[in-house]
Amino acid sequence: MKTLLASLLLAALFAASSASDVETTHPEPCAVRAWVRAEDLSPDHISRGELRIKVPRAECANQIASVALRLQLDEFGEFKYLKGGAIIPEVQPSNQSTPSGYADWMGSDVVYDYQAHDDSLSDPALWAVKAEERRAWTTEATLIENNPDLSQPIVTAFTVAVPCVNYPPVLQSNHRHILRAPVLKHSFSDLSYRYFAVVTFIDGRIEDVPAGRTTFIPSLQLNPQQTLRTWNVTFEDFDCRRDTSPAMKKRDEDLEKCLPEVDRSSFVAEITLEEGNILQRGQSLKGRVTVRRTKDGSTAMSDISVSLVTSFRDHWAQAQAAAGGDVEFYNSTSWPCSPLLYGSRELCAESERFAYVFDENDEERMIRSRHLSFMKPVSLADPYYDFEIEVPPETPVDFTSYYTTGESLLQLRLTVLYSIDIAKCVQPNDFKSNIPGDEEMTTDETAATEEGMWNMYTRVGKSAISDTEWSRSMTLQAMVPITVVRGGAVPTLPIMHYLTPGALAPVLRSGAQLKMPASFPPVQPIFTVEALANTSARLMQPGSTDPYQRRMNITRLQRDYPDPARNYQNGNYAGVLWKKKVVAEERGILPMRTEVVDGGDRQQSFHIAP
Numbered sequence: 001m002k003t004l005l006a007s008l009l010l011a012a013l014f015a016a017s018s019a020s021d022v023e024t025t026h027p028e029p030c031a032v033r034a035w036v037r038a039e040d041l042s043p044d045h046i047s048r049g050e051l052r053i054k055v056p057r058a059e060c061a062n063q064i065a066s067v068a069l070r071l072q073l074d075e076f077g078e079f080k081y082l083k084g085g086a087i088i089p090e091v092q093p094s095n096q097s098t099p100s101g102y103a104d105w106m107g108s109d110v111v112y113d114y115q116a117h118d119d120s121l122s123d124p125a126l127w128a129v130k131a132e133e134r135r136a137w138t139t140e141a142t143l144i145e146n147n148p149d150l151s152q153p154i155v156t157a158f159t160v161a162v163p164c165v166n167y168p169p170v171l172q173s174n175h176r177h178i179l180r181a182p183v184l185k186h187s188f189s190d191l192s193y194r195y196f197a198v199v200t201f202i203d204g205r206i207e208d209v210p211a212g213r214t215t216f217i218p219s220l221q222l223n224p225q226q227t228l229r230t231w232n233v234t235f236e237d238f239d240c241r242r243d244t245s246p247a248m249k250k251r252d253e254d255l256e257k258c259l260p261e262v263d264r265s266s267f268v269a270e271i272t273l274e275e276g277n278i279l280q281r282g283q284s285l286k287g288r289v290t291v292r293r294t295k296d297g298s299t300a301m302s303d304i305s306v307s308l309v310t311s312f313r314d315h316w317a318q319a320q321a322a323a324g325g326d327v328e329f330y331n332s333t334s335w336p337c338s339p340l341l342y343g344s345r346e347l348c349a350e351s352e353r354f355a356y357v358f359d360e361n362d363e364e365r366m367i368r369s370r371h372l373s374f375m376k377p378v379s380l381a382d383p384y385y386d387f388e389i390e391v392p393p394e395t396p397v398d399f400t401s402y403y404t405t406g407e408s409l410l411q412l413r414l415t416v417l418y419s420i421d422i423a424k425c426v427q428p429n430d431f432k433s434n435i436p437g438d439e440e441m442t443t444d445e446t447a448a449t450e451e452g453m454w455n456m457y458t459r460v461g462k463s464a465i466s467d468t469e470w471s472r473s474m475t476l477q478a479m480v481p482i483t484v485v486r487g488g489a490v491p492t493l494p495i496m497h498y499l500t501p502g503a504l505a506p507v508l509r510s511g512a513q514l515k516m517p518a519s520f521p522p523v524q525p526i527f528t529v530e531a532l533a534n535t536s537a538r539l540m541q542p543g544s545t546d547p548y549q550r551r552m553n554i555t556r557l558q559r560d561y562p563d564p565a566r567n568y569q570n571g572n573y574a575g576v577l578w579k580k581k582v583v584a585e586e587r588g589i590l591p592m593r594t595e596v597v598d599g600g601d602r603q604q605s606f607h608i609a610p
């Protein structure tokens with residue numbers, strides 16, 4: 001029965017496909033798939049790589065005339081800023097009736113009308129938008145010629161020679177995910193080193209087939225003599241007031257009324273880093289933070305955490321917005337308001353993200369997670385935190401590219417607590433009924449430790465943690481500037497930044513050439529401004545900023561908007577595929593190949609059985 005059904009299905013399929021063959025006068029054109037595995041690029045270095053070409057359909061095996069490989073560096077930047085003098089209508093109280101549950105969520109039963117305000121966010125008379133792509137360079141060489149037999153996949157060697165120039169590293173994160181409609185003040189940038197197989201078919205048709213992407217590992221020279229070891233930093237309430245909705249404004253007013261800033265305690269930290277503030281990736285960062293109270297007020301220190309963060313600032317967009325009259329753009333797209341701060345990691349084969357690919361032992365995978373941030377309780381009696389953080393190998397190095405600047409910071413976050421009475425004043429809705437246990441909260445440490453003995457979740461000798469702590473706390477921050485550099489040998493030659501006039505571009509060559517070329521071409525960037533209609537289709541989409549509406553209806557940007565940078569982060573990362581080859585050879589899974597070191601032009605191509 002099963003067989004009969006299968007043959008019926010097959011018959012139907014054949015019927016369908018032969019029917020469509022009859023209908024279409026041209027058969028489906030031959031397709032090609034392409035892969036690159038290659039070492040990362042770095043200055044004054046030759047990266048080895050291999051291109052693999054395969055045709056999925058047997059009848060296409062002899063349809064390819066030649067294949068070239070192209071590598072290109074593309075950078076992208078975009079912004080949306082408020083034109084000078086433009087006014088966005090204020091959100092107005094509305095006469096609409098209050099939806100049920102509204103007050104519990106919003107903390108007030110006043111309903112606001114966002115319509116005029118929201119409509120203005122996609123009004124082209126008020127906003128300036130622009131997006132452009134900068135193709136820094138392309139380099140291309142023919143790797144396969146003379147109508148090869150592709151009945152089996154072909155693998156062929158190439159190298160990329162890089163002059164003494166630092167190009168930008170690639171970041172893994174794709175911050176586009178956080179875009180929601182409507183887009184407010186906005187800047188975004190991205191960049192990508194991509195390989196394309198340029199396939200010429202025997203009928204003359206030429207097709208660019210994406211073959212993967214790579215990254216650049218810049219060499220940074222720094223004088224460790226200039227490192228600093230000790231700082232005093234002041235903790236501040238760095239809340240970013242992005243959301244200026246009436247509900248948030250009311251919250252801020254209530255907080256200031258119940259917990260006036262002048263009455264709060266002040267805290268500073270003295271921070272000492274054992275090895276100073278120039279950090280090498282892969283090493284550990286050891287230091288001590290001591291929190292001091294410089295003014296006694298209504299808040300008490302509770303715990304502290306230390307973490308490594310990177311702040312990105314799209315300086316190109318900020319300069320254009322400043323010139324266009326948007327004076328607030330700089331702050332709203334810089335730290336702490338910039339959404340690009342956290343979680344950015346460089347693309348890197350050594351990254352934890354790819355670790356499982358190289359694990360021989362499945363169980364190891366679970367154990368190998370690195371903690372970037374720890375928390376420790378602090379008090380006046382015990383104000384120290386001796387920390388040790390591993391600097392992950394993929395921590396972004398400080399680098400300024402055409403559109404953006406990345407800077408590393410050590411972020412100290414201090415949680416401070418205020419009294420239950422203040423909490424009740426700030427959020428009366430959360431304290432409609434008395435929470436049992438509140439009355440036992442005490443600031444006396446001995447008494448708090450005794451309370452802890454009678455709570456099954458508290459560690460022996462520690463203070464009890466109040467159920468209401470979350471509602472009585474606020475987080476203060478302080479930042480220490482640090483510099484992250486790549487470990488390893490310091491380059492001996494002076495290395496030029498890629499935006500310096502006269503900078504040279506890499507060269508891709510066929511074969512396994514490991515000699516530097518006699519010369520490199522100059523960098524000649526090509527700019528392409530995206531059509532305004534397309535930029536607007538992406539950045540001027542309508543939507544609501546009403547927090548109540550947004551809670552009910554999270555509107556992501558429509559997925560099908562045009563986006564020149566859409567494929568920047570797509571495709572295989574050639575560095576991981578190369579590392580797989582190296583590891584497979586070491587483990588005897590692939591035969592060890594002795595490298596042919598010849599400066600000549602000999603094309604090294606070989607077949608690998610499927």
Ligand SMILES: *[C@@H]1O[C@H](CO)[C@@H](O)[C@H](O)[C@H]1NC(C)=O
Pocket residue numbers: 095096
């Ligand atoms: C609410 O206000 C609008 C205009 O401000 C008015 O047209 C409408 O009749 C009002 N509705 C109620 C129920 O008062």
Ligand SMILES: *[C@@H]1O[C@H](CO)[C@@H](O)[C@H](O)[C@H]1NC(C)=O
Pocket residue numbers: 230231232270
């Ligand atoms: C930090 O402040 C303390 C107390 O005022 C002072 O003793 C110390 O020298 C300061 N350290 C630095 C690096 O300024």
Ligand SMILES: *[C@@H]1O[C@H](CO)[C@@H](O)[C@H](O)[C@H]1NC(C)=O
Pocket residue numbers: 327328331
């Ligand atoms: C931007 O931030 C700085 C530092 O916090 C502040 O002094 C300045 O007033 C801000 N500018 C605007 C326009 O808000």
Ligand SMILES: *[C@@H]1O[C@H](CO)[C@@H](O)[C@H](O)[C@H]1NC(C)=O
Pocket residue numbers: 542543544553555
């Ligand atoms: C959700 O938002 C979209 C776009 O703003 C809108 O078209 C839709 O009506 C909203 N749905 C609800 C249930 O509010």
Ligand SMILES: *[C@@H]1O[C@H](CO)[C@@H](O)[C@H](O)[C@H]1NC(C)=O
Pocket residue numbers: 530531534561562563
């Ligand atoms: C606009 O975007 C569409 C869809 O991505 C694309 O096909 C078209 O070429 C773009 N137009 C211009 C002028 O760039």
